[in-house]
Each structure stands twice: as structure tokens, then as C-alpha cells.
Amino acid sequence: MSLAAKIKEVLICLRAGRVTLPYPFEPATVPKAFRGRPIFDVERCVGCAGCANNCPAREILVEDVCQEVRILKYLGRRCTYCGRCADLCPENAITMSNEFETATDEISDVGQTLELFMGTCQRCGRCFTSPTPLEELKLKGYRIDDLMNERWVFRSKPFLNEEKTVDDIDIELD
Amino acid sequence: MLKELCRKMFPRSLWVYHANSGGCNGCDIEVLNALTPWYDAERFGIKLVGSPRHADVMLCQGPAMRATEIALRRAYDAMPSPKLVFAIGSCAGGGGIWHDTYSVLGPVEKVVPVDYYIPGCPPRPEAIVFGVALVLGLVEKKVVDIHVKQDEFPIPRYHPEDLEEVDGTVKYTKSEVV
Ligand code: SF4
Ligand code: SF4
Ligand code: SF4
Numbered sequence: 001m002s003l004a005a006k007i008k009e010v011l012i013c014l015r016a017g018r019v020t021l022p023y024p025f026e027p028a029t030v031p032k033a034f035r036g037r038p039i040f041d042v043e044r045c046v047g048c049a050g051c052a053n054n055c056p057a058r059e060i061l062v063e064d065v066c067q068e069v070r071i072l073k074y075l076g077r078r079c080t081y082c083g084r085c086a087d088l089c090p091e092n093a094i095t096m097s098n099e100f101e102t103a104t105d106e107i108s109d110v111g112q113t114l115e116l117f118m119g120t121c122q123r124c125g126r127c128f129t130s131p132t133p134l135e136e137l138k139l140k141g142y143r144i145d146d147l148m149n150e151r152w153v154f155r156s157k158p159f160l161n162e163e164k165t166v167d168d169i170d171i172e173l174d
Numbered sequence: 175m176l177k178e179l180c181r182k183m184f185p186r187s188l189w190v191y192h193a194n195s196g197g198c199n200g201c202d203i204e205v206l207n208a209l210t211p212w213y214d215a216e217r218f219g220i221k222l223v224g225s226p227r228h229a230d231v232m233l234c235q236g237p238a239m240r241a242t243e244i245a246l247r248r249a250y251d252a253m254p255s256p257k258l259v260f261a262i263g264s265c266a267g268g269g270g271i272w273h274d275t276y277s278v279l280g281p282v283e284k285v286v287p288v289d290y291y292i293p294g295c296p297p298r299p300e301a302i303v304f305g306v307a308l309v310l311g312l313v314e315k316k317v318v319d320i321h322v323k324q325d326e327f328p329i330p331r332y333h334p335e336d337l338e339e340v341d342g343t344v345k346y347t348k349s350e351v352v
Contacts, residue, residue, distance in 0.1 A: 019211050019212055020211055020212065020213070020214040020217070021212055021213060023213065023300055023303055023304075024300075024303055024304055024307040024312060024313050025312075028300045030298070030300075034298075037293070040320075040322075042322040042323065042324055043324070045324075056271050057264070057268075057270070057271045057273070058273075058274070059268075075268065076268075076293060077264065077267045077268030077269075077281070077291070077293065078264040078265070078267065078268030078269050078270050078271070078273055078281075079264055079268075079293065079295070080264055080270075080271060080295035081294065081295060082295075099316075099317075100294060100297065100298045100300060100301045100304075101300075101301060101304045101313075101316045101317075102292070102293045102294070102297075102301065102316070102317050103290060103291065103292045103293075103297075103301060103302075103304050103305030103308050103315075104290070104291055104293075104308075104315055104317050105289060105290050105291070105308075105315075106291075106319075107267060107268070107288075107291045108319050109315070109317045109318055109319050110291075110293055110317050110319075111319055111320070112319075112320040112321075112322070113319075113320065113321040113322070114322055114323075114324075115321075115322070115323040115324065116324050117324050
């Protein structure tokens, strides 16, 4: 390479100046349209499981521990931050925050677990009897049989038993 | 504790090996972004190397796949100890969107032990720099497992304000006519 080319290169470098951002020593800004991880608002959620049903990554799992309590578990580990859950939530209980600093050494740190009260019939005051309309849909994927092992079932049950459901899939490995 | 151990065992520059076991390239682009002058991961001593035998850290992108499982495991075995594994992106951390298809085994932790996770699809280059800074002890972890409970019904079960007395009987004014 000739000397002139080297001088030219130095000039180009000098003109560009220093571009390195001071991150992580100073906080970084994100674009306005940036979608970070979803944040669930337990006060507003009615437990309709619409988010769980429509999550493309099947990221939100639902378990009915008893007739009045439903557990909604957002795993966080394979969320693509697509915002579909926030888009369809009827109560606007999910906000797409602009948090991106989610690096962790423990993957369960990015999860969120919501314990929800399920309403009873407004007329008779009793719980819906099984099979509920949701169970009749027999949707695969968002219902879990066992929160600890994240075992998935094809249809929900009124109560949990110890042995595995017949046709469930072992997707998680813990 | 893991952080303390990291600081003791990796006091100098970390050389990283970049292993894509079946991702869509989004995360690879962001990792390369983190190495550009804008984010300049090299100021923390991060250097990309071409062979796992020279590396301290393996950056995993993409899920563990049936086809690449053996290659990933061999690349991990070829790295000299002590070694760290970063799972970058939602594919490596949790299997990604296609986690239940026939060719995807799931998160890379099914094949190699993972020490740090950087969720995102793809994670911003800042998020990757943040993960590196977390390992080096420059920043604190910002996420924690959230477990929340409702203490009252979000929708009032009965609406006493909508009840009205009409001709000696109580009527619900908003009742729908069926
Ligand atoms: S943002 Fe998308 S992937 Fe994440 S939980 Fe919501 S619907 Fe699922
Ligand atoms: S977060 Fe919204 S969509 Fe999901 S269960 Fe609660 S109310 Fe339904
Ligand atoms: S996490 Fe998202 S961007 Fe990264 S490899 Fe997977 S699909 Fe692609």
C-alpha cells in the first residue's frame, strides 16, 4: 500500500472521530417503537388466557390449581417480544416495556407468575362446572399439568393427580 | 457467586467463539454489531476467535437441533477449561418459536451447560454488552423472578350501585334482556 493511501486512511479515521457509545457506564436510550419484555399487571388481568392461547412461542402457561385460582406463568425464556399478547389483552394488562437489560445467570429470573382469582357465575354464584367452554376447545399447548415440570396437557382437569397425563409432551427438561 | 468465580477464573481478556447451531442469523448480526466500533466490546477484552480451542467463552445462538447437536457438543468439548457458555437470544435460551418441532431439541442447555442467558429475539447489541458487563462485574443484574397474587377480584362480582328499588322489588338496572 502506498504512503498516500495510508495517509488517506488516517484522514478518514480522524474525520469519523470517536463513535463508541459510553454504554454500559451510562444508560442507553432505545428507539420509541422498541418493544422490550412484556410486563404483566396482576391487578388488571382477568385470567382469560387469551394471551396464552395466542402466544406464538407458547410462552405463557396456564394452570387451574382449583376452581377459583388460576396460575398464569410467563416463562420469559423464549419470548420473542412480538407484542401479540399485549395487542389482544382485553384488559390491557400487558405492557410492552422498553427493558432490554435482561441478561441473567438464572433463566427463571425473567419469568413472571400471576396468581389470579377466577370469577364465579354472576347469577348463581357458583363456579362453572366442567367441562367449561375453554376445556371444550381442547386447545393444546397453553395448559400445564404440573407447574414445576412445565408438563403440557391437551385438556385441563378439574384437579391434579400425581401420575403423568397420558398424551402430554415433555418439552422442558427440568 | 458465579460472578465471583468468573472474576477469579477469567481475570483477563475473554476470547469468544461464536457457535450458531441453527438460529436465523438475527442474533449473529447483533453479536457482530456488539463488536463494531459503536459498541466496541473489544474495550472489555472480548475478541472473536475462529476456533473453539482458543476460546474461553462460547456464544450460542439458535436452539439445539437434531442435526447440530453433535457438532455443538464437540465444539464445547474442544474448548479448554475453564469455559463459559452464553445463550444469546430466545432460541438458545428457551428453544425459540419452533421449540416443539421435530428437528429442534430445545434450548442449548439440553446439550451444553449454560452459564449466562441473554434473552431477546434478537437481543439488542446493548443487551449483549450488558451481559458481558454482568460477567465482568461492571453492572448489577436487573431482573428478578416475579410472583404476584391478586388480593381481590378484578371485576366486582355484584354491582350494588346498579340495583334499584322498583315497586317494592329490587331490580338490576343493567340486566340484559334475553
Ligand atoms: S411478546 Fe409475543 S412471544 Fe412474548 S409472551 Fe407476548 S405473545 Fe408470547
Ligand atoms: S393478561 Fe390479558 S389476555 Fe392474558 S389472561 Fe390476563 S386479561 Fe387475559
Ligand atoms: S433468538 Fe430470534 S433472532 Fe436469535 S436466532 Fe432465534 S429467531 Fe433468530
